[in-house]
Amino acid sequence: MSSGNPIQVESVSYFYGKGNLRKQILFDVSTQIAAGEIIILTGPSGSGKTTLLTLVGALRSCQDGVVRVMGQELSAVSESALVKVRRRIGYIFQQHNLLGSLTVAQNIQMALELGGERSRKGWNERIETVLGHVGMAEHMYKMPDQLSGGQKQRIGIARALVHHPSIILADEPTASLDKHSGRDVVELIQRLAKEEGAAVVLVTHDNRILDIADRILHLEDGRIKNLMDAVGDDAGRLLNIMARFEPNAYTELAAFALALTRVASADQHINEEENITIRRILHEVSGLSEGEAELVMHLSHSMLGIHGARQEPVIHAPGSEGYKRQQQLLESLYAVAAADGDVSPEELTEIDSIAAELGIITRPPE
Amino acid sequence: MRARYIPVGWRQLRHNRLRLLAAVAGITFAAVLMLVQLGFRAALFDSGIRWHQAWDYDIAILSPKSEYLLELHDIPRVRVFQAGGVEGVRAVTPVYTKQGRWRNPEKPKIVWPIFVSAFDPADEGFGQIISPQQQESLRLDDYYVFDRLSRPEYGPIVAMLETADTVTLEMNSRRIRIGGLFEVGNSFGINGALITSDLNFLRLFPDRKHSAVSLGLIQTQPAAVAEEVRDAIITALPPDVTVVTRAQFQAMEIAYWDSSTPIGYVLNLGVVMGLVVGAIIVYQILFSDVQDHLKEYATLKAMGYTNRYLAGVVLQEAAILAVAGFIPAIALSLVVFKVSADATNLPLELTLDKAGMVLGLTLVMCVVAGLLAMQKVRSADPADVF
Numbered sequence: 001m002s003s004g005n006p007i008q009v010e011s012v013s014y015f016y017g018k019g020n021l022r023k024q025i026l027f028d029v030s031t032q033i034a035a036g037e038i039i040i041l042t043g044p045s046g047s048g049k050t051t052l053l054t055l056v057g058a059l060r061s062c063q064d065g066v067v068r069v070m071g072q073e074l075s076a077v078s079e080s081a082l083v084k085v086r087r088r089i090g091y092i093f094q095q096h097n098l099l100g101s102l103t104v105a106q107n108i109q110m111a112l113e114l115g116g117e118r119s120r121k122g123w124n125e126r127i128e129t130v131l132g133h134v135g136m137a138e139h140m141y142k143m144p145d146q147l148s149g150g151q152k153q154r155i156g157i158a159r160a161l162v163h164h165p166s167i168i169l170a171d172e173p174t175a176s177l178d179k180h181s182g183r184d185v186v187e188l189i190q191r192l193a194k195e196e197g198a199a200v201v202l203v204t205h206d207n208r209i210l211d212i213a214d215r216i217l218h219l220e221d222g223r224i225k226n227l228m229d230a231v232g233d234d235a236g237r238l239l240n241i242m243a244r245f246e247p248n249a250y251t252e253l254a255a256f257a258l259a260l261t262r263v264a265s266a267d268q269h270i271n272e273e274e275n276i277t278i279r280r281i282l283h284e285v286s287g288l289s290e291g292e293a294e295l296v297m298h299l300s301h302s303m304l305g306i307h308g309a310r311q312e313p314v315i316h317a318p319g320s321e322g323y324k325r326q327q328q329l330l331e332s333l334y335a336v337a338a339a340d341g342d343v344s345p346e347e348l349t350e351i352d353s354i355a356a357e358l359g360i361i362t363r364p365p366e
Numbered sequence: 367m368r369a370r371y372i373p374v375g376w377r378q379l380r381h382n383r384l385r386l387l388a389a390v391a392g393i394t395f396a397a398v399l400m401l402v403q404l405g406f407r408a409a410l411f412d413s414g415i416r417w418h419q420a421w422d423y424d425i426a427i428l429s430p431k432s433e434y435l436l437e438l439h440d441i442p443r444v445r446v447f448q449a450g451g452v453e454g455v456r457a458v459t460p461v462y463t464k465q466g467r468w469r470n471p472e473k474p475k476i477v478w479p480i481f482v483s484a485f486d487p488a489d490e491g492f493g494q495i496i497s498p499q500q501q502e503s504l505r506l507d508d509y510y511v512f513d514r515l516s517r518p519e520y521g522p523i524v525a526m527l528e529t530a531d532t533v534t535l536e537m538n539s540r541r542i543r544i545g546g547l548f549e550v551g552n553s554f555g556i557n558g559a560l561i562t563s564d565l566n567f568l569r570l571f572p573d574r575k576h577s578a579v580s581l582g583l584i585q586t587q588p589a590a591v592a593e594e595v596r597d598a599i600i601t602a603l604p605p606d607v608t609v610v611t612r613a614q615f616q617a618m619e620i621a622y623w624d625s626s627t628p629i630g631y632v633l634n635l636g637v638v639m640g641l642v643v644g645a646i647i648v649y650q651i652l653f654s655d656v657q658d659h660l661k662e663y664a665t666l667k668a669m670g671y672t673n674r675y676l677a678g679v680v681l682q683e684a685a686i687l688a689v690a691g692f693i694p695a696i697a698l699s700l701v702v703f704k705v706s707a708d709a710t711n712l713p714l715e716l717t718l719d720k721a722g723m724v725l726g727l728t729l730v731m732c733v734v735a736g737l738l739a740m741q742k743v744r745s746a747d748p749a750d751v752f
Contacts, residue, residue, distance in 0.1 A: 050752050059668055059749040080672075086748075087670030093751055097665040099374070101381030106372050113372070114670045123369035171752040203752075 012065035043219035090160030092170035096152035150181030257299035375682030393691025396644025403636030413553035422493020427582035446582030454590035484567030516558030648735035668748035684736030
């Protein structure tokens with residue numbers, strides 16, 4: 001074992017089908033997931049995220065490459081070895097997948113039955129405790145069909161956690177839930193996973209929950225893709241769509257965002273209180289809808305990221321890596337200014353002021 | 367606090383009450399079918415050897431061509447007397463049997479065949495079936511005793527004998543007198559019976575000869591072993607007769623009804639049909655149950671449950687269904703047996719061995735169906751739950 005990480009994926013490729021129909025789903029995927037780390041696996045449908053999840057979950061045997069889960073290698077092992085690994089993993093499913101014929105408590109007990117304990121001593125307390133953690137203690141003896149979707153998903157989480165697994169795998173846990181209960185559920189997973197020190201892999205399409213992750217793995221066409229590329233693609237696509245279908249609104253909102261950025265960042269600082277106030281002002285004074293106000297805030301925040309991140313300009317020594325990057329940025333600014341065939345004095349002034357703000361030593365273009 | 371074992375199979379069954387009810391009803395039907403068929407089959411055999419059991423004898427001599435009681439071929443009477451000389455033999459009784467044509471005294475147009483057996487009243491006779499006085503009376507001309515368990519189609523003979531000493535009626539175009547009653551009972555072949563003397567028998571059936579009998583009944587000395595005496599008789603007699611013990615004689619009759627008649631075949635088929643119908647019902651129920659819970663089973667597999675565990679769940683369901691279907695089947699078949707026994711005078715009884723056999727068959731049926739349904743469980747792919 002090269003390291004103690006509970007999940008190790010090295011150069012994994014995976015194929016479905018045989019002969020002419022053989023199709024590659026995963027291409028040379030590698031990653032390491034540490035204990036206590038929460039990974040969100042994103043990507044469009046058919047990108048291979050579910051396949052990767054089932055490989056890590058010992059639900060398929062690995063074909064090419066190495067999948068090591070809690071020290072156990074999963075390629076070319078018997079079904080019974082896979083079954084043993086599964087028992088040490090907590091699975092949270094897209095739908096709750098509870099047994100409709102069992103009570104809530106019995107459903108959770110089904111996970112304990114696999115621990116190999118002969119006597120069931122103290123189990124009821126453990127079930128009660130875990131139900132308490134998910135806020136469902138009073139529903140212990142109900143049948144699943146007496147509960148709402150969110151409640152059932154909580155029971156599913158309790159079932160996945162009751163045997164203290166060191167790995168938790170979740171597949172679209174919020175897919176069948178509304179925005180509010182979806183948020184509750186992932187926060188619950190996050191909190192309990194941190195308490196237990198479990199490694200979490202969570203597959204989702206739901207952008208609203210990405211922020212709970214420690215790290216995001218983006219899969220596209222079976223390959224792990226740089227997150228910035230993915231976000232750039234997505235955000236760019238969305239903005240283009242908006243510019244095309246609602247050009248007026250787009251221009252107006254972009255202007256708002258720019259203005260907001262400048263005003264708010266004048267003091268190089270923006271806090272939560274200010275955020276709320278700005279949102280209210282946008283909503284009430286400017287007459288923007290909530291969604292529009294939200295978009296303006298997001299655009300402005302992404303711009304503020306550059307300003308707000310830095311309190312003081314950083315001066316890099318000439319020749320250092322940082323210095324080189326700053327010079328590259330500056331050169332590209334000049335190139336952008338010259339894109340219309342002519343560098344105007346206004347453009348030069350603006351570049352100078354940006355450079356001053358960021359603490360870059362200006363140097364006239366050669 | 368200690369948690370309790372979860373009977374998942376039972377919970378799954380209980381969850382869908384309507385399906386459980388349908389399954390239990392189907393299995394009950396199959397079990398009743400099997401019980402009734404077995405009951406009739408047993409009645410066929412039990413009733414078929416009623417005369418074999420009623421007569422008092424240890425060894426029987428009959429023609430090698432004879433297969434069953436209603437069609438006994440003649441043997442020379444002298445063979446029976448010859449057997450009387452073999453060591454270990456206490457007494458011999460030559461017996462004449464044939465189906466007579468009985469005319470109902472109240473509805474003379476109705477003619478029914480009736481089983482007539484006869485012997486010389488001077489001989490040992492049939493034992494306890496008729497009283498010594500009745501045996502004496504057989505010496506009278508055209509005097510007969512009548513089986514009180516004969517079917518009602520023969521007429522209200524029993525009632526008529528309560529008010530009169532004898533009932534006179536016509537048989538084989540001859541006037542005969544019924545002067546007494548005995549009790550043996552009916553079978554699938556015999557609906558009514560008479561006993562008379564050899565001389566009356568010969569009057570009734572003029573084509574029969576005194577020297578040719580249907581059967582020889584032999585009683586052994588109290589200390590003798592029947593098998594040894596039988597072997598001694600076989601050695602002493604020419605090979606134109608078959609010599610069998612009481613048990614062999616009964617086994618012959620059962621073998622005939624079981625394998626040589628359509629009745630035995632039909633009843634055997636009935637048992638098989640019940641088994642097959644039941645198995646199909648149970649399979650359908652278990653299969654659709656597994657089908658409906660496929661996602662749940664795949665989930666359990668993903669959690670780390672084995673195929674073997676899930677097989678156990680399905681088998682638990684099968685066993686519960688078997689027992690749950692069997693209990694009402696017992697109650698129901700008791701009713702069916704009572705009604706049928708009253709209607710036919712056949713010995714229909716729900717014995718412990720029959721119940722045990724049907725319980726066994728029901729379990730086998732359910733387990734086989736469960737094993738078939740298990741193939742479906744195997745197909746539940748844990749990777750599909752994601």
